Amino acid sequence: MDLIKKEVIEIRERTGIVRDHQLPGNSNPAGSFMSSSTHLGHKQAMVGCDDVLNELMDKLTGQQSDCRIIPIVGMGGIGKTTLARNAYENPLIVEYFDIHVWVTVSQEYNAREILLELVCQKSKERKEALRETGDEGLGEMLYKSLWGRRYLIIMDDMWSIEAWDKDEFSGREQSWDLFCKIVFGEEGICPLELEEIGKSIAKNCKGLPLSVIVIGGLLAKSEKARDYWEYIAKNLSSIVNLEEKERCLRILYMSYKELPVHLKPCFLCMGVYPEDSRIHVPTLRKLWVAEGFLKPINGKSLEEVAEEYTKDLIDRNLIITYMAKSSTKIKFCSMHDLLRDLCLREAKKERFLVSLELGQDITMQRRIVVHQRSSKEKYDLPKVLHAAQLARSLTCNFEEAAPLASFRLLRVLNHASAKGYLKHLLRDDGYQIEAVFKQVNSRYLAFSVDMSLSSRFPSSMHLLWNLQTLIVKHKKVIDAPIEIWKMHQLKHVDVSALRLPDPPTATGDDQFVLPNLQKMSKIMNFKCCEAVVKRIPNIKKLNIYYDDYYLKNLAHLQKLECLDCNFGRRIRRNDLLESLSFLHSLKKLCFTGGGLQWEDITTNIGSLPHLQVLSVLWGSVIGSEWETVEGQFSHLRILQIIDIDDLEYWIAESSHFPRLNFLRLVRLRKLKQIPPSFGEIQTLELIRLEACSDSAVISAKEIAEQQEEFGNSDFRVEVYDVEPNSELEGLECHNFKVFSRR
Structure with a gap:
């Protein structure tokens, strides 16, 4: 390892060139803003594998000039991904390679999708733009991006008939x-x-880390009583001589069997997501709420109960979580392949849900999952779904029409990630948007649609008296x-752009009120008049695009977070600032446009007692100087300033952002x-600069x-969109990374 470190230092001193260039269109390299975690913390626990990790790093940093392929093989749950991830994120490896790419392959091998992932990485927009590009064109783009550079590409979750005969991690x-x-x-x-x-x-876990972690999670959540531990040990002893994968599945099943009754449907519900999905936790x-899996507990809302259930599944190590730096909460999670296999197996056994591509009979099923079909699968989707008269839940993940009127x-109705699912339904089969709103028992509707046939929702939509969530793209x-x-x-x-009408005057028994509404996104010209606010x-969450309709009435939204x-365009500052000063529950605030003064940001917004996230975007603030004062922004954790052209001088002390x-x-x-005193903020973990002045970058280095x-030791700086061969590239070190424009 000392030789590796010495070589890396020599390379940097000799060349001075940037390490960790990104592939085309990748503005967010793997690991930059998303971290996985278990209840032990952000870094996944890896015990007794130092020798294996060192051997892998020696192979990665060897003197070979040709392209090498290093296989890491073994049964599911043995820790292959954890081993690769620890090497991938090691500072010496990050320094040694020019390009780092992590791609998840999964069981359904699709060469074209892998190629797209390699070229586009995290950029969804670029991926869609290149969707029609031929394989040869994609290959050429990848070749050009890699040529002449030292690169590390990890292809995770590849399936093979080969396996280790011996578990190297079974000490x-x-x-x-x-x-x-x-x-x-x-x-x-x-x-x-x-x-x-x-x-x-x-x-009796036979050294399989996944088994140890899951059984450990089970015992961590249970009473530390000897009789219960003996019960678990007895169950493990009965399966110790089974074949490895079956033994692992039995151990995982034991953890599922011991789940509290209220958590079992929540766990099984995760089977609706495709393999290796990054699952949006709020969705x-x-x-869970729409399916009726949750019940109020001790006066808590269903959303609060759902948050507790999520934490319980995390603590039991049944799901892996991801937290974005731009958020204060867990946003995404995923599930290990073997746990997903268990989930689908138990869901099928209990007739909880069926997956259509598995060839299961859906006639009497209540929950149906239809993922993107492979070329091998041949079935008439409308005909098959027409037989599912009893379906209560339909998750569909590809673009094909379905007879929704039969449900x-x-x-x-969850369109998952499919683009244009109902677009095809409208264009090809002649259905109108009314077909969707005839599902009178609907509690959750999420779909994409081409509204060229209509620019409004039907008036009959109010007949969906149980509807809780409406998502339309x-x-x-x-x-x-x-x-x-x-x-x-x-x-x-959450509708891509929705105009909300003024509520009518209540007459007789008619109650025109939305007492349970918690979130509205992308509302156009929202008239925040007193009648609406009441x-x-x-x-709690409001995303609005508008001019200056009665802004002072925002103050009445006392629960807004x-x-x-x-x-x-420009707004009446005083009305807005007066309203904001009364929003004591506000935790997250984002502005685009409006033309406030920096003094307004300090005095009015800085005094909000619970503000944790502040984003000021193009046109939201004017002025060349921002000076903060003591006692403001006392709880602010995340600050984003984007496209504010005028700002030249920022005067602040570390105590202003504690x-x-x-x-x-x-x-x-x-x-x-950047204010030099930010070097004294002990809680600061990351400064990210994109296309900023050289002097700002140099101050970040200091x-x-x-x-x-x-x-x-947790602090780092990331600098993006730097001109190639810029002198700024020479500033790189272990906690200061520069990503050149390509």
Whole structure:
């Protein structure tokens, strides 16, 4: 390892060239902003594998000049991905290779999709733009991006008939160490009365990390009682001589069997997602609510209960979580392949859900999943689905029409990630949008649609009296009918562009109010008049595009936590600032346009007591100087300043942002420097600059050096969109990365 480190240092000193160039269109290299975590923390626990990791790194940094292929093979759950990830994210490897790419292949091998992933990485827009490009063209683009550079491409989750005959990670001491960490936390101290039986449990996991982690998660959530541990040990002893994969599945099944009754349907529901999916956690929770899996507990809302259930599944190591730096909450999760296999097997056994591509009979099924078909699969989708009269939930993930009118009991229509699913339904089969809104039992509707045939939702939509979530993706503005104010159960509205009408005057028994509404996104010209505000008393998240309609009435939204405003022109500052000063529950605020002054940001917005995330975008603030003061932004964790052309001077002390974690600056080409005192903010983890002035970048380098002096090993700076061969590339070091424009 010392030789590797020495070589890396020599390369940097000799060449001074940038390390970690990105592939075309990749503005967010793997690992930059998304981290996985278990209950042990962000880094996945890996015990007893130092020798294997060192051997892998030696192979990666060997002197061979030709392209090498290094296979990591073994049965599922053995820790292949964890081993590769630890090498991939090691600072020496990051420094050694010019390009790093991580691609998940999965069981359904598709060479073209892999090629697209390699070329486009995280850029969805670029991927769609290149969707029609031929394989030869994609191959040429990939070749040009790699030519002449040292690159590391990891292809995860490839399936092969080859397997290790021997488990290299099966040492008893390593299994026991990992088991103790999972059950008892980082200190890993097991009570003496449980040690003997605990070692027996760890031994019977046969060194398979996934088994140890899942069983450990089960015991961590249970009472530390000897009789219960003996019960688990007895069950493990009965399966110890089975074939490895079957033994692992039985161990995972044991964890599922011991789940509390209320968690089992929540776990099985995750089977609707394709293999290796990155699952959007807020959407998953909405599906749980729509399916009726949750019940109020001790006066808590269903959303709060869903959050607790999610945490419970995480603590049991049944799901892996991901947290974005631009958020204060867990946004995404995923599931290990073997756990997903267990999920689908138990779902089928309990007739909980069926997956159409598995060739299962769906006649009497209540939950149906249809993923993108491979070329081998041949079936008439409309004909097959027509037989599913009892379906309560339909998750569809490809572009083909389906006879929705036949689903009289449908509660959940989830278009998943398919683009144009209902677009084909409209164009090819002649269905109208009314067909969707005839599903009177619907609680969750999510779909994409071409609204060229209509620019408004039908007035009959209010007959969906149970509807809780409405998600519609399209390209045009849609008008909602006045009857939308009768949809009392509505909680979440996310339509690409929606015009909401004024509520009518209540007459007689008619109640035009949305008491359960918590989120509205992309509302056009929202008239925030007193009559409207009174009818949405519990709104928490609001995303609006509008001019200056009665802004002062925002103050009445006392439960509002997230506000995203996009102003088409200048607004009446005083009305807006007066309203904001009364929004004491506000945690997240984003502005685009409006023309506020920097003094307004400091005085009015900085005084919000619970503000954690602030994003100021193009046109939202004017002025060349921003000076902050003591006592403001006391809880701010994330600050983003994007496309503010005028800002030159930023004067601040570290005490002005005492809890700041993440600072993102984009296209601040006049900014002289980031306040030097930011080097003293102990909570700061990441500064990201994109197309900013050279002087701002240099000041970030000085902050990185100061943070290192203070012992903040978690801190780093990432600089993007730098001109090739810029002198800034020479500033690179372990906590300061430069990504050139390509």
